[in-house]
Amino acid sequence: GESVGLHLPTLSVQEGDNSIINCAYSNSASDYFIWYKQESGKGPQFIIDIRSNMDKRQGQRVTVLLNKTVKHLSLQIAATQPGDSAVYFCAETSDHHTGTASKLTFGTGTRLQVTL
């Protein structure tokens, strides 16, 4: 079967360490950002989101940082576990402020490999 992330950049992290996955976006009008996790054979799974009026948002073991000045987004995973191994995508949209759903533009993705 097809594997997700065969040709994507890979980040290798030891179990228990913190992971930082980065994403650059180009549309300065983007106002809503989402991080997705995609395991092999599955669809993307929502992790955390952030609006453009924030620069940091925390969830359970995950933190998203947004730097609008340099159009950069990062996902931090604390105490990385083997179950975190997957491909991670950032996604953005520029129409969130209108109050209606809108199409997402996805980043290229990063494969996170957790070593024991």
Place this chain on the structure above:
Amino acid sequence: SAVISQKPSRDICQRGTSLTIQCQVDSQVTMMFWYRQQPGQSLTLIATANQGSEATYESGFVIDKFPISRPNLTFSTLTVSNMSPEDSSIYLCSVEDLSREGGYGYTFGSGTRLTVV
């Protein structure tokens, strides 16, 4: 969050044939989105489907190749027509998820893995 059922989960098809992919949501949604994920790549939007109107296609995608139906607020289909090996991809549907606090989240189905031989 919204639950999406996508069928078939995978298929192997002969070139020149067509495949229709179904997407069923457990709640009513205004907009449904169809994405393609080529092997080892990120997701690319094919089209946006609103109930009661024609789908809106992104650059590089045309209705003759990817006809979409949206008969009601919980269901949509995407057809991949006259398939060639280059159409081998994962096809995913996505919906706005208004159950998420503060945002849409855009829940995804599990995808249809299409191989064209």
